[in-house]
Structure formats: structure tokens, C-alpha cells
Amino acid sequence: MNPMDTLIWLINFPVAHGYAMVFIAGFSLLGLFAMSARGTAPGGRLRSIREREGLLALDARPRGEFLGHxxxxxxxxxxxxMLGSLILGILGLTGVPVTRAYIHENGRPTTATIEGDWVTFTTADGVEYTLESNFFTPSVYPARNAIASSGSVVVRYLPSHPQAFVIDGSQRPR
Structure with a gap:
């Protein structure tokens, strides 16, 4: 298994699902950063009140500091x-080929059929994949707008990770 293929496969997920990633990351970032702030640990506020009122024993050491940290x-x-996923999702929505050029250059070509937003192709191993090619972030390279809404197309996929694919806009199936 090629480590670069695995990295591209991982990065390709937020790029290929850009619309969903922008909303998921946008709504979760504030909560994640709030939970990473100091003083959000359970009991932290109560401990500070007890210290201020003198109700805490002087020899009592704070518990849970390691788990809070x-x-x-x-x-x-x-x-x-999640911030990285947000950035990758925005790049995918704007049409920047973050992972598509690598997949196009290193991918294995095969013929596929498109039905709506779904692309179906069979790998060299004989496994059939039906994957989404989202309307907002279509998996087309090099020409982003060169796609038919249905019919046969040429797809290039990474042999070790067939979920990372692009529709080859420069080739037509034979």
C-alpha cells in the first residue's frame, strides 16, 4: 500500500463532500474550540468558588488535572x-483540484456509468463500486464542466483505494 495514495484518499473525503463538510465543520468548530479552552473541565468553576470562599482544605491538591489537560x-x-476539513471543503466547492490531479496522474483507468449523482465502475480486481459524484463537488478532472448527466465515462481510481476516483474529462469511453 502506497502511503501517498492513503494520504490522498484521506484528504479526498472532505474535498469530495465539500458542501457537507462546510456545514459540519462550520457548526462544530466553535464547540470544539470552546471545549479545548481552559476552565471548561467539569467541576472547575465549582472548585474556584470553593477556593474563594475558603471551603477547600489547604492540603487538597487538584484532582483531574491530567485528565483535563x-x-x-x-x-x-x-x-x-475540523478546521482543515473546512478549508478542504471550501476548496472543493470552489473547484480547486486539491486531490484530483494526483488521482488523474496515478489512477488506473476504467469505464464507468453515471446515473444521476452515482458513478458505477468495476476495478481490475473485479469489485464493483457505486460511489457518489456530488453535484456541488463533482469528481471531474481536468475539465470540471465536461461531464454528462448519464451514460458511459472513463474513470481513474487509485488501485489501493478505489473510493478516491475522478471522472476523466479528457477521454471518452470506447
Missing amino acids: LRRIVFRVLAFL
Whole structure:
């Protein structure tokens, strides 16, 4: 398995589902960044009130600091991953070929059929895939607008990850 193919396959998901990723990331980013802030741990506010009122024993050490710190780190990582997905989704919506050029150059060609937003093709291994080619982020390269709404087309897919595919706009099926 090629590590670059795997990376392109992972990056291709937010690019290929740009419309959904923009909404999911847009609504979740604020909550993820809020959860990664200091003082959002359960009981933190109560502890500060007890300290201010003198109800906390002097020798009582704060418990859960490690878990609170670990929780903030996890939420920060998730927030930055979601921010990256938002950026990739926006690039996919605007037609920037973030992953499509790599898939087109390194992909294996095959004939496919399009029915609505669904592309069906069979890989060299004999496995048939029916995958979505979204209206908002169509998987077409090099010419983004060179797609028929139905019929046969040429598809290029990564052999190790056939879910990462592009419809070859420069070729017609034979």
C-alpha cells in the first residue's frame, strides 16, 4: 500500500463532500474550540468558588488535572482537524483540484456509468463500486464542466483505494 495514495484518499473525503463538510465543520468548530479552552473541565468553576470562599482544605491538591489537560489536547486536535476539513471543503466547492490531479496522474483507468449523482465502475480486481459524484463537488478532472448527466465515462481510481476516483474529462469511453 502506497502511503501517498492513503494520504490522498484521506484528504479526498472532505474535498469530495465539500458542501457537507462546510456545514459540519462550520457548526462544530466553535464547540470544539470552546471545549479545548481552559476552565471548561467539569467541576472547575465549582472548585474556584470553593477556593474563594475558603471551603477547600489547604492540603487538597487538584484532582483531574491530567485528565483535563488530556481532554483539552484531544479537543484541540479535533478542532484543527475540523478546521482543515473546512478549508478542504471550501476548496472543493470552489473547484480547486486539491486531490484530483494526483488521482488523474496515478489512477488506473476504467469505464464507468453515471446515473444521476452515482458513478458505477468495476476495478481490475473485479469489485464493483457505486460511489457518489456530488453535484456541488463533482469528481471531474481536468475539465470540471465536461461531464454528462448519464451514460458511459472513463474513470481513474487509485488501485489501493478505489473510493478516491475522478471522472476523466479528457477521454471518452470506447
